[in-house]
Amino acid sequence: MDGGGFSSFWGPVTSTDWCERNYVHSSYVAEFFNTVSNFPCIFLALFGLVSAVRQRFEKRFSVLHLSNMALAIGSVVYHATLQRVQQQGDETPMVWEMLLYIYILHSPDWHYRSTMPTFLFIYGAGFAVLHSLVRFGIGFKVHYAILCLLCIPRMYKYYIYTEETSAKRVAKLYVATLFLATACWLFDKLFCKKVSEWYFNPQGHALWHVLMGFNSYFANTFLMFCRAKQLGWNPKVAHLMGVLPYVKVQKPKRQ
Template sequence: MPSIFSYESAEVDWCENNFERSVLIAEYYNTISNVCFFALAPVLVYLNWQYCQQRALPMYLVSALLVCVGIFSTYFHMTLSYVGQLLDELSILWALAVAYSFWYPKVYFPRFIKSRKHFFWLCGVTTVISTLMSFVKPAFNAYALNCIAFHMLYLTWHELKKCNDKRVHRMAAVMVVWWVLAISSWLSDRWLCGLWQAVSFPYLHSFWHVLIAMALLYFCPLVIYFDVSYEMPSFKPMLKYWPSDSWPVVVPYIALEEPHKQC
């Protein structure tokens, strides 16, 4: 029986041909495309610095976990090991758990949850149980994690109905476009591998890494915008773009107006 740390011991093998470009890296492009996760975290922290000063813990924790996602995804695609597969999927699970714990709006809490502290415990217990269940059939984990995105999109739709800022609606629309492109790449690489190998282009999973990072680049400021509205009512969130609104390629971020003076 091969070691769980051995090369190609994972249950999942993506479409890219193994060891085609390196004797040490199983899936070359799927590995190097993870650089986008290493860039994503510092960009989010730098651009949303005003928010970080007010709500440092959630921003830094989520950013650190995004870096972990990049590290473990790199390890997984480099080795295609069973341990790498689990670490890759569990890092995403825990990043989502932390994001939900801090940023899930209180108005959507279940009725039996009375405080954010109780919600932390709910998320923690659920995540621990999900982590243990992940060892049963790791191949299903990725599908389950992608399904969480539908709940996030559902919440976003609900929040947008309360928001009159057209710029925020446009940002959400762009985020959805990036996400659709990303999930299409992921599914196509998984289900239509024979087709892509026939045309010598089995690299769509590496596109998934880049496209989902772009979706997160728009989704995180969207979450921050709504979090400021709920948790920091004395501040007014303002959507801005770096380096400038007039540039053809821009990155969104949230600036905060000074707190309103209390009478």
């Protein structure tokens, strides 16, 4: 959105422009709030990564946390520059991340272990190439929404088979943050003109970033709990400083 007080270091906007005045705080940062709102996701992903590595979870969970971190960093670069290439560098990891979730959700029950990761890898690589050549609009959003919806039935299956109340609470936080984030995204998108006339802009897209950072973290935590349960690691949900949930396992001693 035009109307900032600084000149653009990155040149004219060539990407999707969101409902935040550009270059208000710096000539190097196009959308300040949309940029800095990604940092909570980076910190949450880093904490999840350290927890997964220390407790020796399968590498797929480390890659999952790293993908969350990479996605947030890509979003930082995109909103700071508002350039088309950087937008593609944000959107392509979004698709890769969902493909990784699909793999983790289905891998325990997949009989042909090399088939699914090979298919998902080819799909992700093909999308990356296509996305570098074609500029998607609503098509990307529909595609991303479909990938998200594909994860929900399996997440629900894990939920109904989970007996621990604390783990179920993490799953409920995942659902709650998803709905709140979507509402913030839609509000920012649909009512931008009205919001722009207000004295205070609630920054719906920035709130989307923060809430989706927590959403990804809650999803990862719940999946780590379910996987640890499958492996007989006696998982429990602990809380950092009494607030942030994380999985703590107690692996059986080897005979």
